[in-house]
Amino acid sequence: MAPSVPAYAEILERAERLRPLLAGQTAASEAARRVTDESITAMKEAGMFRLLSSRLYGGWETSLRAQATTAAIVAQGCAATSWLQMVLGAHTWVLGSFPPGCQDEVFGPSPDVLIAGTLSSQGTARQVEGGWMVQGRWQFCSGVDHADWLLVGTLQRDTPDGKPRSLHVVLPLADALVDDTWFTLGMRATGSKDLVLEDVFVPEHRTMPTGTLFDGRSPHAARHETNLYKAPVISSLALQAGGTILGMARAAYDAIVERTRVRKEVYTAGRKADSAGTQRRVAEAHAELVSAELLLQRTCGGFEALAETGRPATLEERAELKWGATYPSELCRRAVERLYAASGAHAVYDDAPLQRMFRDINTVVHHAAIDLDSTAEMYGRVALGLPPGTPIL
Numbered sequence: 001m002a003p004s005v006p007a008y009a010e011i012l013e014r015a016e017r018l019r020p021l022l023a024g025q026t027a028a029s030e031a032a033r034r035v036t037d038e039s040i041t042a043m044k045e046a047g048m049f050r051l052l053s054s055r056l057y058g059g060w061e062t063s064l065r066a067q068a069t070t071a072a073i074v075a076q077g078c079a080a081t082s083w084l085q086m087v088l089g090a091h092t093w094v095l096g097s098f099p100p101g102c103q104d105e106v107f108g109p110s111p112d113v114l115i116a117g118t119l120s121s122q123g124t125a126r127q128v129e130g131g132w133m134v135q136g137r138w139q140f141c142s143g144v145d146h147a148d149w150l151l152v153g154t155l156q157r158d159t160p161d162g163k164p165r166s167l168h169v170v171l172p173l174a175d176a177l178v179d180d181t182w183f184t185l186g187m188r189a190t191g192s193k194d195l196v197l198e199d200v201f202v203p204e205h206r207t208m209p210t211g212t213l214f215d216g217r218s219p220h221a222a223r224h225e226t227n228l229y230k231a232p233v234i235s236s237l238a239l240q241a242g243g244t245i246l247g248m249a250r251a252a253y254d255a256i257v258e259r260t261r262v263r264k265e266v267y268t269a270g271r272k273a274d275s276a277g278t279q280r281r282v283a284e285a286h287a288e289l290v291s292a293e294l295l296l297q298r299t300c301g302g303f304e305a306l307a308e309t310g311r312p313a314t315l316e317e318r319a320e321l322k323w324g325a326t327y328p329s330e331l332c333r334r335a336v337e338r339l340y341a342a343s344g345a346h347a348v349y350d351d352a353p354l355q356r357m358f359r360d361i362n363t364v365v366h367h368a369a370i371d372l373d374s375t376a377e378m379y380g381r382v383a384l385g386l387p388p389g390t391p392i393l
Contacts, residue, residue, distance in 0.1 A: 015069075043074075052096075061224060081189075115150065143190065155167075236325075326375040
């Protein structure tokens with residue numbers, strides 16, 4: 001029987017209702033360097049982890065817009081929880097393009113299954129009878145403490161033509177060693193630890209060629225009710241990350257503005273809110289966040305227009321989607337940096353929420369999917385009629 005999928009407005013309301021609970025768990029998650037079980041349970045009960053899981057398995061199969069928009073709402077309660085929603089949800093979405101046998105194995109027990117891992121090809125794969133032997137170390141595996149399965153990228157070096165081939169593989173968490181290396185500047189509660197695999201066998205049905213997968217050309221994507229799983233992977237990942245970062249920046253803006261309204265100058269006892277410099281910072285930050293949201297929503301529309309056709313994106317469309325999904329994160333970073341610079345000395349203490357917000361956003365924007373310099377170069381090259389210069393789009 002087909003699942004009952006809530007209306008878009010109801011999904012957003014569910015995300016809004018999560019905010020107080022998640023905010024109350026933030027300090028505990030930060031201290032533990034992992035999102036609390038209470039937060040993960042609440043997210044599951046609200047359906048946030050089935051937004052991008054297939055209706056074939058009881059998921060909601062909604063849209064990238066629903067994922068990005070709810071991630072922004074959740075981030076206003078807890079940045080780390082939103083980041084896990086984004087990463088784990090993105091991996092759920094990617095698995096919708098894997099062979100049916102893999103999807104049956106992973107999603108058969110529950111559409112709320114959590115899949116951690118790393119999409120970059122940091123390990124190696126060696127072909128053997130019936131599958132692949134995989135080994136290596138993968139960094140930045142956000143949410144691995146809560147995961148059931150793993151999705152990782154690998155390189156096959158011993159190819160017939162001598163050219164390395166990239167392959168993505170799926171395996172149960174029990175096959176991996178988790179190495180706790182996550183001691184960082186920010187996003188500490190994401191628990192983005194290392195994975196270590198030592199000659200682990202992965203059957204053929206749990207693998208996909210990376211090029212086919214990332215370009216949205218998997219034949220297995222056509223088995224679902226919608227064209228959700230036919231979008232290019234890297235630009236969609238940037239869009240989802242942008243949702244989380246927008247929510248983080250909104251939370252920082254609200255906290256700084258609220259504090260500044262009553263803050264006094266330490267030497268003159270004058271109101272900080274009366275400062276023209278402060279007023280300009282607030283105005284510019286607000287415009288940047290509005291611009292970021294509009295650009296993200298425009299990019300969501302681009303993905304939806306593409307989904308209506310069911311065809312692969314052209315090079316120009318992929319460049320437009322990737323840049324439109326990436327630049328909002330830079331606007332959010334600038335907004336938070338500008339406001340934090342005028343937030344006073346008390347914002348430097350470890351127990352100051354503003355300090356955590358500043359650390360978090362300056363950590364998360366280092367994600368490779370939203371690298372500003374390489375994405376700007378790529379878009380500029382394509383706009384000027386040149387080759388993109390990178391496969392990451």
